[in-house]
Amino acid sequence: MRIYRTSGGNLIEDETGCHAVSADLLERLFQSGKGELTAILAAEERGEVISGSAELLAPVPLDTEIWAAGVTYLRSKSARMEESEEAGGDVFYDLVYEADRPELFFKSMGYRAVGTGGAIRVRKDSSWDVPEPELTLAINAGGEIFGFAVGNDVSSRSIEGENPLYLPQAKVYTGSCAVGPHLTIGREALADDAKISLEITRAGDLAFSGSTDLTQLKRSIDELVEALYRELDFPKGAMLMTGTGVVPGTDFTLTAGDVVKIEIEGLGTLENKVA
Numbered sequence: 001m002r003i004y005r006t007s008g009g010n011l012i013e014d015e016t017g018c019h020a021v022s023a024d025l026l027e028r029l030f031q032s033g034k035g036e037l038t039a040i041l042a043a044e045e046r047g048e049v050i051s052g053s054a055e056l057l058a059p060v061p062l063d064t065e066i067w068a069a070g071v072t073y074l075r076s077k078s079a080r081m082e083e084s085e086e087a088g089g090d091v092f093y094d095l096v097y098e099a100d101r102p103e104l105f106f107k108s109m110g111y112r113a114v115g116t117g118g119a120i121r122v123r124k125d126s127s128w129d130v131p132e133p134e135l136t137l138a139i140n141a142g143g144e145i146f147g148f149a150v151g152n153d154v155s156s157r158s159i160e161g162e163n164p165l166y167l168p169q170a171k172v173y174t175g176s177c178a179v180g181p182h183l184t185i186g187r188e189a190l191a192d193d194a195k196i197s198l199e200i201t202r203a204g205d206l207a208f209s210g211s212t213d214l215t216q217l218k219r220s221i222d223e224l225v226e227a228l229y230r231e232l233d234f235p236k237g238a239m240l241m242t243g244t245g246v247v248p249g250t251d252f253t254l255t256a257g258d259v260v261k262i263e264i265e266g267l268g269t270l271e272n273k274v275a
Contacts, residue, residue: 007055020047030237034142058113070103072243108177119275121175126156132244212245
């Protein structure tokens with residue numbers, strides 16, 4: 001089952017097609033408690049099968065927080081150490097990769113996230129910028145993972161590499177968060193070895209491509225959620241980006257006009273153009 005948030009309202013896609021559903025369905029799912037998801041979906045009235053197109057928005061309520069985890073793949077650890085070596089911060093990333101406590105940081109509010117087809121940006125005061133393709137978890141207020149989406153944690157490697165304390169500026173700015181194309185409901189929808197692919201085109205030509213899979217994720221998704229919810233309550237639920245295992249090299253930076261396409265096996269494709 002898939003849930004779409006569109007400019008024309010919320011839709012559920014099941015084996016019979018796409019149906020219009022209530023305007024507050026996403027809010028009720030994210031705000032639900034443990035064990036309430038099945039009843040909410042079963043009670044939801046579905047409209048007639050509809051066709052046509054509408055703008056796809058990020059499948060998250062406007063007032064739900066989006067967080068992210070870092071250094072959860074070996075490639076991510078290497079990249080973060082690489083960018084911060086000159087500033088002397090590389091040792092921190094080596095330590096957190098092996099530590100019991102994961103790196104977690106606030107990324108965006110739902111209202112700032114863009115969906116597939118929306119514009120992403122690079123900071124004007126940054127010289128080195130990359131997309132970060134990430135499995136993104138939908139978590140209810142009770143701390144249960146109830147769905148998945150594709151995420152792009154757009155980041156400034158030059159700002160973060162200058163000083164680890166600049167992480168919020170490197171990660172949180174207008175146009176730095178994309179999520180979509182829909183919310184795929186149910187833990188069974190995600191394979192343990194699902195492939196994550198990144199493709200960047202520039203002026204119609206392939207500028208970068210790479211892939212990984214979820215077997216390379218060092219920490220379990222349940223471990224990351226437990227750490228996030230350990231001392232924080234989320235009455236509006238939360239989304240959690242789980243880190244990246246695909247990072248372009250030091251010879252690449254995003255520029256205006258680039259098209260970033262991220263696909264996660266079983267979850268769809270998120271595509272955004274750099275404004």
